[in-house]
Amino acid sequence: MTNSRSQQQPTVRLTTAQALVRFLAAQHTERDGERRRLIDAVWGIFGHGNVAGLGQALVQSGQSAMPFHQGRNEQAMVHAAVGFARQNDRLSAQAVTTSIGPGATNLVTGAALATVNRIPVLLLPGDVFATRVADPVLQQLEVPYAGDLSVNDALRPVSRYFDRITRPEALIPAALSAMRVLTDPAETGAVTLALPQDVQAEAYDWPEDLFAERVWRVARPVPEPAALADAAEAVRRARRPLLIAGGGVHHSRAEEALRALADATGIPVASTQAGKGSLRHDHPADVGGIGHTGTAVADALAREADLVIGVGTRYTDFTTASSTLFANPRVRFLNLNIASFDAHKQSALPLVADAREALTALTAALADGHRVSPAYESEYTDAKKQWESLVDAAYAAPDPEARPSQTQVLGLLDEIVGEEDVVINAAGSLPGDLHKLWRARSPRQYHLEYGYSCMGYEIPAAIGVQLAAPDRRVWSLVGDGTYLMLPTELVTAVQERLPVKLILFQNHGYASIGGLSEETGAEGFATAYRFRAPDGSYTGDPLPVDLAANAASLGLTVHRADSVATLRKALAAAAEATTPTCVYVETSATPQAPPAQAWWDVPVAETATTPAAEAARARYTPHTATRTRHL
Incomplete structure (x- = not known):
C-alpha cells in the first residue's frame, strides 16, 4: 500500500495574514511580453482589527518583499491605489488594509470609484471574530436578524468580488479568485477580502505551492x-x-x-x-x-x-x-x-x-x-x-495685474506642463473646462476621474500616480470645496518626499453646484462658503478661511498668487520643485469658458411657487422631448 502521507505536498506553517502577504508578493501580470508585479504595495491604517494580523505579517515580510505606505484616511488610500493602477494601465495594483468598523466603512466610497471606473484595487478590511468568542467586539454592528453580517457587507455592492475568510484554508480559493478578477480587463474593479481578526492570526499548514511565482496573463481577445x-x-x-x-x-x-x-x-x-x-x-x-x-x-x-x-x-x-x-x-x-x-x-x-x-x-x-x-x-x-480660437481666447491673460479666471489659470498651466506631465482632476467646474479646453499632449497627461466624479480624489490620486511614475511631474488641480473634503494625504506626500504639485483654486464655495443650483431653480442655496446673513441664509461675508496656511501647516511649500503675473511665477517655481508644493490662487468669478454645448438632465421641480424654479422648469421641459432610446 502506498503511504499517502509521503505524497502530500510540502507545507509551511504561517498565520493567515502571513500567508496572504507571502502569496501576494508572488503574483505577477504579463501582457505583450511585459511582466509586472501585480500587487506593488500595501497601504494601511492599523487598528485592533488588523494590527496583530496583517500588521505583524507586513513587519515580518519586510519592505523589500511587500512595500508598505502609511495612509491618513481609508478612502484616500483607495484613491491613491486607483491613481497608481490607472497610471500603470491596470497591470499593477495596490492593496489597502484597515481595521474593522469605521476603518472598513470608510473604504466604501473608494471601492465604488474603483469599480465604476474598472480600476483594480485589493481591499483587506479587518472583520469581527469568526469564532464569535468575543461578541460583540468593539465597533461591531449587531444585526438582530442575521448573525453573520458585519459592516463589511456594505462593500458587497461596490466590489467586483467579495469574500469573507472565516477559516484559514478558505483563503486559498478566495485569493486565487481575487487575483483572477483583478487581472480580468472586463471584470476588474474593487476586490474585497474581509478578514476576521482572529482568523488573521490563526496558524495553518499551507501548501508551499501556494507561494510559487504565479503569472496572470492579461488577455487581448480578438474580434470574431x-x-x-x-x-x-x-x-x-x-x-x-x-x-x-x-x-x-x-x-x-x-x-x-x-x-x-x-x-x-x-x-x-x-x-x-x-x-x-x-x-x-x-x-x-x-x-x-x-x-x-x-x-x-x-x-x-x-x-x-x-x-x-x-x-x-x-x-x-x-x-x-x-x-x-x-x-x-x-x-x-x-x-x-x-x-x-x-x-x-x-x-x-x-x-x-x-x-x-x-x-x-x-x-x-x-x-x-x-x-x-x-x-x-x-x-x-x-x-x-474655429474652436481652437475660442480656446485661445479663454486661455488669454493679457493683463498681468488682473486676478486670473479659472480658464486663464489653465492657460498659464498649459504654458508650463511638459509632454509627459500628468494633470489630475475629478470634480467641480474644472472637469467641464478641462474637457472642453485642455490640449492633451500624451496619452497619460489627462487624468480625469469622472466616472464617479469624487470630490477628494485628486490629492491622493496624485500620490498614487507619482509613485507609479516618479520621473513625471504630477499636477493636482482642486477647488476649495474638494480640498476641504480630503487634504489629509498631503502629509503622506511630505512623508514620502513626493514632489506632487497642488494647484488650489479659491472659489469660496461649491462653484460647479452653485451654478447648477442657479440653473435649476434652487437659487444657489447652501453652495457658498459664507457666514449666515440676518435671515439665516448663507449670504454673508466670505469665511476667513486660509487654505494656503492650512497647506503650509501640513508641510507643503506654498506660493500665493493673486494676479496673472504672480501666478506665472508660482507655477514656474512649482514646476521646478522637488518637494510637495502648493500654488494657491484666488480666481475671478468671471466665466470665460464656452458654455455647455449639449444638455444634461437634472430634473427640475415640476411644481413650484418661486419664480426661479418656475423659469427653470420652463427651460427644462423642451429638452425632455428630445430624449431618445436607440433601438
Missing part, C-alpha cells in the same frame, strides 16, 4: 470574424461616422492603433473624459471632448452622425447628453469593447474584443482605401480651427 466583417461593412456604408474614444483605449494602450485608423479613414475622433488624450490634441482628426462638457465641434458632429463608433466607452449621461445628443434618426452604433455589457449598449452592433486588437483588425478590414469624403473632413477640420 463575422462580427468584424459586419463592423467593416457598417463603416463603409456610413457617410458621417464619428468615433468616440473612451477609457478603454488607454487601458489597452490602443492609442497608436486608433491613430492608424484615423489616419487611414479620416474618421473624426471625439473623446470622453476617460478617453481624452487618445489622440494628441493637434492630430487633424481629434475634435475634442464630447457630450455635455464637450466641444462645439464634437457635439455638432454627434448630432448628425449616421454611425457612432464607441471604443472602450460606457456611454454615461454626460457622453450622450442624457440621451439627447445623437439626434440623427438614422444613427446606428458600433461598439468596440472588451466588456460585452458595454459593447451592447445603444442597441449597437457589438464587436467584443480588446480595444487595440479590434481597432487594428478594423483598420485592416478597411484597407481597400475606404475614407470619409473630403467634404466631411473639411467640415470638421474647419470647425476645429
